[in-house]
Amino acid sequence: MAGPVAVLVSGGIDSAALAVELAGTHPVVHPLYLRHGLQWEETELAHLRRFLAAAERPALRPVSVLELPVADLYGRHWSLSDGAVPDHSTPDEAVYLPGRNLLFLAKAGVWCERHGVSAIALAPLKGNPFSDNSPEFYAAMERVLELALGFRLEILRPYAALTKAEVIRRSSRLPLELTFSCMDPRQGRHCGRCNKCAERHRAFREAGVEDRTEYAAPPR
Known part of the structure; x- marks a missing residue:
């Protein structure tokens, strides 16, 4: 059997589903959440914890939160509430967070070394x-x-050849409505207007799976 694995998680569908899936093939799964100080993180982290608790997999350990502030790097940036959040009409490139995977892997790599975990998984998609x-x-x-x-x-990148719709289909028995993919939350709910809300809703449609997400406004 494979050994312990760490998983870089957000509250989104892809990484949250990956953590649960790996809990079926690994004896121990350590979810790692890196907090940058971005405007959606507290809502996202609360959703992530609820999702993992509802998934009820014995191999899953509590979320480890690692602090990695980026305000001094990003300066004035929409992710820090300095500017308009990219909406449903913007391309994927508009939501780029500079150096995100570089920062993630540098800090998470040190955590893995200190804890003797020799594999780390991410959930980037096709x-x-x-x-x-x-x-x-x-x-x-x-x-x-x-x-x-x-x-x-x-x-590890187990979902690198999959689309979001494919991830949703293979994870449709999970409480995906508890995951969180929004960049501009409204009272703990998805805004329904940002780029990520649009991407999320579109993927549920493409997957043919009911979207039970609570949106503050109907997604476009």
């Missing part, structure tokens, strides 16, 4: 356009982490 999501990037990060830490950490 068609992810960002430069820190290429096979070359992940191979280079494995090498850099090994050089820096003297520790071999395997980076």
Whole structure:
């Protein structure tokens, strides 16, 4: 059987579903949440904890929250409430968070070394356009982490060939309505207007699965 694994999680469908799926194949799964100080994180983290509790998998450990503030790096940026949140009409490139996977893997890699966990999983999907999501990037990060830490950490991307609709279909028995994909939450609910809400609702339609998400406004 595979050994313990860490999973970089947000409150979104993909990484939350991946954590539960890996809990069926690994004896211990450590969900790692990196808090950057972004405007949706408290709502997202609350949803994530509810989802994982509802999933009830013995292998799942409590969420470990790692602090990694980015205000000094990002400056004035919409993710920090400085500017308009990208809406349903914007392309995927509009929601890019600079260096996100680089920052994630650097900090999470040290956590894994300190806890003796030799594999870490992420949930990027097919068609992810960002430069820190290429096979070359992940191979280079494995090498850099090994050089820096003297520790071999395997980076896993089990959903790299899947679309969001495909993830929803394979995870449709999970309480996906408890996951969270919004960049501009309204009183603990999805806003229904941002780029991520639109992407989420569209993926449920494409999957042919009922979207039971609570939106503050009907998604477009």
